Amino acid sequence: MPVSGKTRKDVLTEFRHQEILEAACQVFAERGFREATLDEIAxxxxxxxxxxxxxxxxxxxxxxxxxxxxxxxxxxxxxTAVSSGSTAAERIRNIIKARLEFFRSDEAFWRIYYTEFGQLCQQRHVKDERFRELFLQATQLVAPVLQEGMERGELRRMPPMAAAMALLDLLRNTMALYLMGMQKEEVDLEQFVFDLFWGGVAAPGGSQTAREIP
Amino acid sequence: MPVSGKTRKDVLTEFRHQEILEAACQVFAERGFREATLDEIAxxxxxxxxxxxxxxxxxxxxxxxxxxxxxxxxxxxxxTAVSSGSTAAERIRNIIKARLEFFRSDEAFWRIYYTEFGQLCQQRHVKDERFRELFLQATQLVAPVLQEGMERGELRRMPPMAAAMALLDLLRNTMALYLMGMQKEEVDLEQFVFDLFWGGVAAPGGSQTAREIP
DNA sequence: CAGTTTTATGACCGGCAAGTCATGAACCTG
DNA sequence: CAGGTTCATGACTTGCCGGTCATAAAACTG
Incomplete structure (x- = not known):
């Protein structure tokens, strides 16, 4: 065995895996899991x-x-995103930036991700159990950021998990509209998502202010 | 033909249609379109x-x-919802209430709706064209409410379509989490959605305020 | 109740696609 | 280059399910 620890065989195997996964990613993105055929992927x-x-x-x-x-x-x-930045606002911004960047760099995967997400609430979908957990993990990464922000008085009190999910939703769907071309108005996505999540739609200094949700 | 305008046959036909659609709704909700079989529906x-x-x-x-x-x-x-209420806040509340009520009353349909939504961004999905339009219609119903609110100074300036979509997203996904049982914390959904959309997460009077997005 | 029409049935057909495997090509190795 | 080993192929098998249709049950009619 060579010093590198990889035999010729390993390299080929690795290469084939990549080839196949890349093709599969494209086809799944176009057709969805069920409509994708192995012949097309191959x-x-x-x-x-x-x-x-x-x-x-x-x-x-x-x-x-x-x-x-x-x-x-x-x-x-x-x-990386959640652990860099000192204020809640900074960290939220980092999270937004990280996700937008990631998904923008791989549109095909994003389509799969989004579709899979849409099937999360079908009842008999055993295969999705694992995926649901992965999603929960992401939420559990964001929630503490918000919670800490609340404790420091930077955010108002609200259920952290629910708010974390809302942020991820907002990101997911902003991305969706962008990719579907439904987003006619030219918008800086990062700024839009942050502002909406941070300050809502209300005019500053308006009569009605948001309540604390204990 | 009877005075009612309906023959016995019409009544039976109507009845069968209902029976079938009801069963179909349940099965599609459980399995999704592809995995649902006509045998199970029947x-x-x-x-x-x-x-x-x-x-x-x-x-x-x-x-x-x-x-x-x-x-x-x-x-x-x-x-009905968008045309009742005088302030933007009231109308937004009405929209939220209407949708939550509707979907809560028909969980099975809601699951279908959500799944269908998730497939909206697959590339080769001709059948979804119609559905996409229906979704756009809903957005186009909400956007003017927000736009008017901006003009009256109740909301800050931002792209109305994008904001309308964000509201519908937030609703859709809050509902999803609720139905999937991922929403551990007991939350008044209507209030939660409204507060988040209206005021964001920032603590009132915090240092950083949301900007106007022209 | 016999005859006619309407409604219901489920065995069957045909196409499709996941997965298999006998055959063959490419590539080592001494 | 002979013999063996690994890798690649695509025709074939198999199960599934949407859709059909000959047959039968039910309902209606006079």
Whole structure:
């Protein structure tokens, strides 16, 4: 075995995995899991269908693999984001920036992510259990940032998990509108999301102010 | 023909349509469009598969029928909501109330709606064109409310369509978390959504205030 | 109640796509 | 280059499900 620790075989295997996952990502993004066919994925990767089974054991596994590799990356970036910056506002901004950047850099994966999300509340979808947990993890990364902000008096009191979810929603859907081309108005997404989340829609100094939600 | 204008046949037809749509709604909610089978729908309606084809011409048509009947109802309620109330805050509250009420009253349909939404950004999904328009209609109902609020100085300036979408997102996802049981904290959903949308997360009187977005 | 029409049924057909495997190509290795 | 080993292929198998239709049950009619 070479010093690098990788045999020729390892390199090929790694290379094929990447090829396949890349093709799969595109096809899943276009068609969704059910409508995607292994023939199309194989074709796009320049391979025959049988070859896919040399590297993965099922369509399901290919899908999981795409999701897992990309989500790990996203979570890593989020961890960096939440731990840099001193005020709540700064950290929130970092989170927004990190996610927008990540998803903008990989539109195809984003489409898969969004679709998968939409299936989270179908009742008989065992496969989604894992995905639901991954989503919860992201929320649990954001919630403490908000909670700390509340304790410091930078944010008003509200349920931190619910608020964290709201922020992620807002991001997800702003991204969706952008990608679907429904966002006619030219907007700085980062600024828009931050302002809306931070200050809501009310005019500053208006008559009605938001309440504390204990 | 009887005075009522309905023959016995009309009544039976109407009745079967309802039976089938009700069963279909449940099954689509559990499985999603692709995974739902006509056998299961027929079974749940107490009919045989062939019978479905006496009343509908395809699986697709059954699905469209479910969507269309429910969405008409929702749009009707939204129209009432946006036109009652004098201040922007009141109207926003009415919109929130109307949607939460509607979706709470029909959980199964809500799941279908949410899933369908998640597929909106798959690229090759011709069938969704119509659905996308229906969604846009809802947004176009809300946007003027916000715009008017801005003109009266009740809301700060921001792109009205983008803000309207954000409100609908927030509602959709708050509802999702509630239905998935991820919302641990006991929260008054209506109040929570309103406060967040209206005032954001920032503590009143904090140092950083939201900017106007022209 | 016989005859006719309407409504319901479920076995069956056909197409599709996941997954398999016998065959063959490419590539080592001595 | 012979013999063996790894990698790639795509025709084939298999199960599934939307849609059909010959048959039967129910309802209506006179």
């Amino acid at each position: 074709g796009k990767a320049g391979l025959a269908k049988g070859t896919l089974y040399l590297y993965f054991s099922s369509k399901e596994e290919i899908f999981q693999s795409v999701m897992y590799s990309r989500l790990s990356e996203l979570m890593a970036r989020m961890r | 079974g749940k309606a107490g009919l045989a598969k062939g019978t479905l084809y006496l009343y509908f011409s395809s699986k697709e048509e059954i699905f469209q029928s479910v969507m269309y009947s429910r969405l008409s109802e929702l749009m009707a309620r939204m129209r």
